[in-house]
Amino acid sequence: MIRHHPEDELIVDFATGALGEGPALVVATHAAMCGSCRARVALVEAVGGLMLEDLEGEPVSAGLLDETLAMLDEGEDAATVAAPVAATDDREQVPEPLLRYIGRGLSHLVWRRVPGFPAIEEARLPIAAGVKAVLMRLKSGAVVPEHSHRGNEYSVVLAGGFCDGATSYGRGDFLARDPSHTHRPAADNDGDCLCLIVLDAPLRLTGALGMIVNPFLRI
Ligand SMILES: [Zn+2]
CATH class of the missing domain: 2.60.120.10 (Jelly Rolls)
Structure with missing residues (x-):
């Protein structure tokens, strides 16, 4: 059971490509083992796509990021299954x-x-x-x-x-x-x-x- 996850700000930076290669590697490695954080990344990516669509039309809602972060908090307790540890492979x-x-x-x-x-x-x-x-x-x-x-x-x-x-x-x-x-x-x-x-x-x-x-x- 994974108990320690990246903060919301790191997930947002990772999903939007704003994180440097080093920290991004650690977040990506964690997310590969953590279904909950993969879902958080996917959510931010989905919202990012909507924001891009909005840019072509109406102004982006000022509360959108806050709403997204609130949704991330709600999702933090989602069940997470760690892959089994193998000694040699x-x-x-x-x-x-x-x-x-x-x-x-x-x-x-x-x-x-x-x-x-x-x-x-x-x-x-x-x-x-x-x-x-x-x-x-x-x-x-x-x-x-x-x-x-x-x-x-x-x-x-x-x-x-x-x-x-x-x-x-x-x-x-x-x-x-x-x-x-x-x-x-x-x-x-x-x-x-x-x-x-x-x-x-x-x-x-x-x-x-x-x-x-x-x-x-x-x-
Ligand atoms: Zn996680």
Whole structure:
């Protein structure tokens, strides 16, 4: 069961093509696993089509966007079924929008350990300049060093799960973090966790280790 979804504004930006490649990849990957968000995107696209028709005729209703956002809120509790997790098959773990970014498969990516943290590996994905997109693999029970962000971080869980404070995340769950957040995610103890993470500015580690590790985490 997916419990964490993109905010309405992100869905609207995604559906209207206003989102950059990095965040759009995370939203598309989430939507591929989330029927509720696919419906939200389709609704915005339908409204966008009506607005274009209106442009040729009468002026667009000022309340149309508000009405659309209200409809999105109503639809948020729609039942959502996550695809089953398979340990080895890339296509089971990697939804369609992400497949073209991983080339020949997960095992062919260049995985590198995050310096100082042997339980965390990341593989960088090819994406637009100025954005960092990685697949991050956390070994069962691994803890990501406490960090904040200079920009926005968008994540979606592809396999396994983790906790961030009192909130737990599993396959399909979406997260957006801005510079006001400091967090320290910890992988669940019952298996490895695989996430897609997109950063539009470098991480800033806030703990003592940050002095050593920060230079390695730059975009
Ligand atoms: Zn969703």
